[in-house]
Amino acid sequence: MALLDVRNLRVRFETHHGVVRAVDGVSFSLEEGETLGLVGESGSGKSVTNLSLMGLVPQPPGVVEADALTLEGRSILEMSDEELRRVRGNEVSMIFQDPMTSLNPLLTIGRQLTEVLEVHERVTRREARRRAAKGLDDVGIPEPEKRLDQYPHELSGGMRQRVMIAMGLLCSPKVLLADEPTTALDVTIQAQILELMKSLQESHGTAIVLVTHDLGVVAGMSDRVNVMYAGKLVETASAEALFESPRHPYTAGLLGSVPRLTGDTGAALDSIPGSPPDLAALPGGCAFRPRCGQAIDRCASEVPPLHVLGSSSSPRRTACFEHARLGGAAAQGGDA
Amino acid sequence: MTSPLLQVRDLHKHFPVGSKGLFGRPAQMLRAVDGISFDVHPGETLGLVGESGCGKSTCARTIVGLHEPTAGTVMYEGAEISGLSRKERAPYRRKIQMIFQDPYASLDPRQTVASILAEPLKIHYLAKPRERRLHAMQLLDAVGLNPRHIHRFPHEFSGGQRQRIGVARALAMEPDLIICDEPVSALDVSIQAQVVNLLEELQERFGLSYLFIAHDLAVVRHICDRIAVMYLGKIVEIAERDELFENPQHPYTRALLSAVPHPDPKIERTRERIVLEGDVPSPLDPPSGCRFHPRCVERGRVTGDRCVHEEPALGARSACHLPESADAPSPAAHT
Numbered sequence: 056m057a058l059l060d061v062r063n064l065r066v067r068f069e070t071h072h073g074v075v076r077a078v079d080g081v082s083f084s085l086e087e088g089e090t091l092g093l094v095g096e097s098g099s100g101k102s103v104t105n106l107s108l109m110g111l112v113p114q115p116p117g118v119v120e121a122d123a124l125t126l127e128g129r130s131i132l133e134m135s136d137e138e139l140r141r142v143r144g145n146e147v148s149m150i151f152q153d154p155m156t157s158l159n160p161l162l163t164i165g166r167q168l169t170e171v172l173e174v175h176e177r178v179t180r181r182e183a184r185r186r187a188a189k190g191l192d193d194v195g196i197p198e199p200e201k202r203l204d205q206y207p208h209e210l211s212g213g214m215r216q217r218v219m220i221a222m223g224l225l226c227s228p229k230v231l232l233a234d235e236p237t238t239a240l241d242v243t244i245q246a247q248i249l250e251l252m253k254s255l256q257e258s259h260g261t262a263i264v265l266v267t268h269d270l271g272v273v274a275g276m277s278d279r280v281n282v283m284y285a286g287k288l289v290e291t292a293s294a295e296a297l298f299e300s301p302r303h304p305y306t307a308g309l310l311g312s313v314p315r316l317t318g319d320t321g322a323a324l325d326s327i328p329g330s331p332p333d334l335a336a337l338p339g340g341c342a343f344r345p346r347c348g349q350a351i352d353r354c355a356s357e358v359p360p361l362h363v364l365g366s367s368s369s370p371r372r373t374a375c376f377e378h379a380r381l382g383g384a385a386a387q388g389g390d391a
Numbered sequence: 392m393t394s395p396l397l398q399v400r401d402l403h404k405h406f407p408v409g410s411k412g413l414f415g416r417p418a419q420m421l422r423a424v425d426g427i428s429f430d431v432h433p434g435e436t437l438g439l440v441g442e443s444g445c446g447k448s449t450c451a452r453t454i455v456g457l458h459e460p461t462a463g464t465v466m467y468e469g470a471e472i473s474g475l476s477r478k479e480r481a482p483y484r485r486k487i488q489m490i491f492q493d494p495y496a497s498l499d500p501r502q503t504v505a506s507i508l509a510e511p512l513k514i515h516y517l518a519k520p521r522e523r524r525l526h527a528m529q530l531l532d533a534v535g536l537n538p539r540h541i542h543r544f545p546h547e548f549s550g551g552q553r554q555r556i557g558v559a560r561a562l563a564m565e566p567d568l569i570i571c572d573e574p575v576s577a578l579d580v581s582i583q584a585q586v587v588n589l590l591e592e593l594q595e596r597f598g599l600s601y602l603f604i605a606h607d608l609a610v611v612r613h614i615c616d617r618i619a620v621m622y623l624g625k626i627v628e629i630a631e632r633d634e635l636f637e638n639p640q641h642p643y644t645r646a647l648l649s650a651v652p653h654p655d656p657k658i659e660r661t662r663e664r665i666v667l668e669g670d671v672p673s674p675l676d677p678p679s680g681c682r683f684h685p686r687c688v689e690r691g692r693v694t695g696d697r698c699v700h701e702e703p704a705l706g707a708r709s710a711c712h713l714p715e716s717a718d719a720p721s722p723a724a725h726t
Contacts, residue, residue, distance in 0.1 A: 096579040211670045212443075241442035241606065243667045246650035250666055268580060271609075271652030275659035294656045312584035313654050314613035316636065323591065324613065326584035330549040 057084035058262055059108065059230055062123040066103050068116045073335040077103040077117075079286040085230065090256065090263040092277030092294065094270065094309070096331050100286040101266045105232045108264070109149055110139045126230070145175040148223040152235035155215060158207040164191075164218055165203030171225050190221040194251055213244035220251065227259050234266045249276060270313050274298055282306050285332055285342035288361065292371035302364060302373040302381050304349045341374075349377045394469065395430035396568055396600050397454070397487075402427050402463035404446075404453045408675060421675050423449040425624035426463070428705075431568065436594065436601040438615030438632075440608060440647070442671055445621040447604045451570045454602070455489050456480055467568075485515050488561035492573035494553035498545040504531065504556055505541045511563045530559040533596075535589060551582035558589065562597070570602045575610060587614055608651050612636055620644045623674055623682040628709040640709035642689040681712065689713060 066078040078100040085091055093101045106112050107119050110131055124131045126147065134142065143149075151157040159167055168187035172178050178186070184203065191199035194217040207215055216236065223231055233252070237245040249272065256263060265276055273280055273294065280297045282290040282305065290303040301307040311325030329346040332338060338345055340355045347354070353376055361372040375381065403426055407418040424446040431437045439447050452458050454465050456472070465473040472483045491497035498507060508527035512518045518526050528538035534555040536548075545553055554574060561569050571590065575583040591614060593599060605611050611618060612632060619629040620643065628641040639645045649665040667686050672678055678685050684698040693712045703710045 096581065213670050241671075242608070242650040243442065243646060244670065245652075246664060246666050247668075249652075250664075269652065270580070270654035271659065274654050274656045275652045298654065298656050309580055310654065312581045314584075314587070314607075314609040316609050316612060316648070316651055316653060317658075320613055320632070323588045324584035326588055327581035328585070330551055330582060331579070 056128055058087050058127060059085040059264075060123055060125045061104075061108070062121060064104065064107060064119075064121040064124060066100075066107050066112055066117060066119050069118070070116065070335065075334045076286050076337075077334060078107065081281075081283070081286075081288050083281055083288070083291065085262050085264060087229070087262055088256065088260045089279070090265055090277045092273040092280040093264060093266045093283065094268065094273055094280060095283035096268060098285075098331055098334060099283040101283055102234055104283070105149070105234050105264060105266055108230075108232060109143055109147060110134065111143075111149075141175070144171050144223075144228075145226045146228055147230045147232065148226070148228040149232040149234065150216075150219050150223045150236045152238050155207070155212070157219065158215060160207055163204055163206055164210070168203070168218075168222055168225060171222060175226050186225065187221075190225050191218070193224070193255070194218075194221045195247070196221070213240055213247065216240060216244075216248055217251070220248070220255075224255055224259065224261070228261060231256075231261050231263045232266075233263055235268070236265070237272065238267065238269070245272070252276070270298075270309065282309070285337060286334060287342065287374065288372075289343065289375070290371070290373045291361075292365070292373075296365070296371055302371065302378045303343075303375045304347045304377070304381065305343050307381060308346075341376075349375075349380065351377060393433055396433045396435075396468060397431040397602070398464075398466040398469075399430070399450075399454065400428050400464045400466070402450065402453060402465065403461040404449050404458055405461045419675050422624050422677060423674060424453065425674075425677075427619075427621070427624075427626045428463075429619055429626065429629060431600050431602055433567070433600055434594070434598055435617065436603050436615045438611040438618040439602060439604045439621060440606060440611050440618060441621035442606060442647075444623075444671060444674060446624040446674070447606075447621055448572055450621075451489065451572050451602065451604055455487055455570060456484065481515075485564045486566050487568045487570065488564050488566040489570045489572065490554075490557050490561050490574045493577055494550050494557055495545075495577075497557055498553055498560075500545055503542050503544055507545075507556065508541075508560055508563055511560065515564065517564070526563070527559075530562055531556075533562065533593070534559045535585075549582075551578055551585055554578060554586050555589065558586075558593070562593065565597075566599070568600045568602065570604070572604045573606070574603075576605065576607060583610070590614065608648060620647065623671065623677050625682060625710065626705055627683065627711070629705070630708050634708075640715050641683075641711050642687050642713070643683045644709070646686075646688070681710075 062082045064078055064081045068075045068077060081104060095101050112119050121132060165187055168190060169183035172183040172186055188199040188203060191202055196202055196214060196217050237248050267273055277294045280294050281288055284305050290306045301310055308327035314324060327346050332342055340357055341359050344350045344354045359374045359376050361374045362378060363372050365371045402424055404424040406421045406423060408421045409418050441447050453460050460473050464471050467483050505524060505527050508530055509523040512523050512526060528541055531538045536552060536555050575586050603615055615632055617631055618635050619626045622643050628644045639648055646665045646667045653659045665688060669686050680699045680701055681703050684690055690698050697712050703712045
């Protein structure tokens with residue numbers, strides 16, 4: 056049984072501008088110790104997918120539906136608030152993008168860390184403090200005892216992000232949802248945090264869902280990658296296969312758009328024309344069609360389903376009618 | 392070689408921090424830019440890279456005159472422009488334009504695109520009132536926007552389109568030099584590529600020079616001819632693009648290049664990484680000697696404690712006590 060099983064997840068928000076389908080029929084599963092990358096542009100539904108796994112989508116205005124949304128066989132959708140509280144921070148925890156706004160500026164680091172332990176494990180204050188200090192030490196924060204009495208503003212951005220990670224890992228969760236965990240950080244600090252997440256994953260066996268728009272980060276961290284566009288999953292494959300031969304024009308476009316540290320610099324980047332669509336007014340058929348160079352007549356009238364491709368040992372799926380044609384001209388992004 | 396368009400010499404910009412307390416205690420000085428020199432040649436793109444707080448943006452703002460330099464000079468076509476009065480500066484302000492990072496904050500939400508683009512023309516008397524609109528429409532066309540959208544407001548455009556408006560506004564002055572301060576870092580990848588391509592195309596078409604400030608090294612590699620790497624208010628290395636990426640000299644440049652993840656799992660999972668320890672120190676109290684010494688992994692190769700006491704000067708290429716080597720390990724050259 057998969058650790059996390061998501062089948063046909065749909066999240067919509069009823070707004071003044073109409074119904075926004077932020078997530079529209081997304082399915083995937085997550086195994087123990089695995090890292091799943093979730094890639095897409097702003098507004099593609101990555102973060103909302105993550106929030107719904109935590110039961111954190113505000114309802115109303117949001118409406119979350121799914122054929123299945125289960126953690127070790129238990130349905131997240133049917134959990135009471137009390138049950139959800141027990142799961143959050145304990146079995147499933149989350150690291151947010153911006154450590155400045157997601158830590159409470161009025162409480163010391165120590166208070167924020169020990170609270171997690173006191174709520175979930177009913178340990179004494181002294182024991183909680185000891186474990187909090189150990190947690191900070193694990194994520195490479197020097198002088199952890201001293202840091203416990205400091206406030207978030209006294210720490211640098213990289214330190215605050217480490218505190219977020221320490222907090223996320225205190226109760227040894229089974230699933231860590233990391234939403235752009237390094238986007239706000241400089242590259243040298245990002246490298247530290249990614250190394251840290253990998254080593255903690257090895258020692259704890261945590262499964263990670265990594266939401267990011269940085270294809271380099273995904274390449275280094277993920278076992279499998281889900282690519283989202285306008286609320287839908289458009290391609291899913293192992294990281295190697297995806298980067299080597301993208302089978303959806305959007306994935307190929309994304310890979311072509313990224314400037315690289317190696318190879319030719321003379322040519323213009325293969326940008327994707329146009330901009331991401333307005334989710335409240337999606338075009339009929341395939342949502343990517345207006346920006347797609349491969350579109351055929353059929354794309355305007357029918358939404359392409361996820362086709363299963365590849366062998367059973369490395370299954371991959373793509374939502375494109377023309378995937379066979381792409382398979383031939385696959386090297387678009389793999390010139391490094 | 393042609394004479395440089397822009398010459399920056401020993402530029403310093405320090406900011407007093409904290410008020411002079413009740414007892415007149417002198418304020419601390421934040422040394423944002425602390426003695427940097429470089430040239431930008433006509434038609435060239437010079438990249439300025441470094442992490443947050445290294446002084447890239449302050450440098451840009453000091454060059455365009457948004458800050459007064461604490462010391463040092465900025466020269467444009469051989470004439471000193473730092474220290475000029477507002478009025479004396481006016482003709483140069485036209486020649487050096489700027490594009491900002493945040494396309495949401497750098498356009499006035501209450502002005503239409505027509506008035507955003509016509510205003511600089513009006514201020515600098517560059518076109519008669521009836522010509523301004525036509526001029527604005529041509530500018531929109533040049534940056535790939537529909538000229539018919541000239542009466543729209545910024546909120547009616549997406550982030551990438553707004554950044555195009557920012558580019559059009561800079562172009563309105565027919566500048567020689569555009570200072571681009573993180574022009575693509577707020578944009579999604581696919582849109583980022585569009586704006587990078589646009590900047591390259593405009594450079595070719597109008598013979599522009601760019602000072603391109605960014606923290607994304609892959610973008611910088613794509614667009615720049617030469618690159619200066621900054622750390623805590625100083626330039627630690629400056630070199631031609633390919634030289635810098637294939638044979639980085641300064642240990643900080645090597646670490647910075649090594650930290651960039653490659654969008655290719657085969658490279659990303661096997662390459663050696665230099666992971667720096669700790670954070671960038673505060674520019675309020677920079678380390679003694681070489682500012683990078685507390686985080687430097689190659690400090691052991693320098694005999695004695697020279698790195699702690701003696702500040703290395705920027706030589707032909709890099710500011711490090713280590714001798715320059717041709718066979719330095721290159722984290723980027725993996726092909």
